[in-house]
Amino acid sequence: MKRFNLIALLCLVFLAFAPDQASADIGGLTKCSDSPAFTKRLNASVKKLEQRKNLYEADSPPALALDQQIERTKARFDKYSRSDLLCGQDGLPHLIADGRWSHAAEFIIPGFGFIYISGWIGWVGRKYIRAVSNTKNPAESEIIINVPLALKIMTTGYIWPISAWQELISGDLVAPKDEITVSPR
Template structure:
């Protein structure tokens, strides 16, 4: 029974029987034209923390609730969202690659436990500087097979 269902589901998905859903911006209006948003701006306290952001929000699109919504139907808005995401992923990868390269370097030196507790600052700074190019290093280690340990090299708990 499960196989028949899977076969039928596969045929339906393969033939694209499900109609394509199109997202249309029919409810959003520019915030400057939204009566609820304009009322919200007029009722807001006159301070730096409310006036300046609300002026910036007036260029966005607002819903029926008078609050700005970010619609990624334009390339410029998609780039506005994609830029911080890429920056975050790069910095997170840089931090991770710094720690990884430091741990691998102290493993080769032999005094691994001591240097995990008392950090070797010159070695750590060297690891940080080399980690700026972590995407290229990751690709290089992946292609050489050095990025991931083999199954035999991974310790397994005796529990």
């Protein structure tokens, strides 16, 4: 547990000191704040929303909702222009998935996050099925979920990589070959 917390802390420190500069050395991409197509796309989006807003009275609920949407659109484009994302000729931000550490925040880190969360869900499901298989009616426990048990398992599931490694080392993660059925050929 302490080892996992130390690894998590080191990852956070690594992310905190990641370089801030985006380099536009990838074919035809420029920083979004410098891209004329990006600015043109922002202006077109805002103009379209303002044209829709003109169809309604000034203080009507649809006009107010469109005002909020215009502000959200401007905030989104502002966030993209302040980030290190690179835009193409179409004015849209592009994610760089070539493995460079300078673009880790765009694809690698979210990819690891996805794998971690997917593994957490799978590990908790596996652990729950193993826990309810010892009950009187395991099929019913799979259909009608025992919520207190599931929540208990979920709260301990965040350390699934360590638990999986320990089970792999102990031989409990993988079934022995003599327990695996093979169809006759």
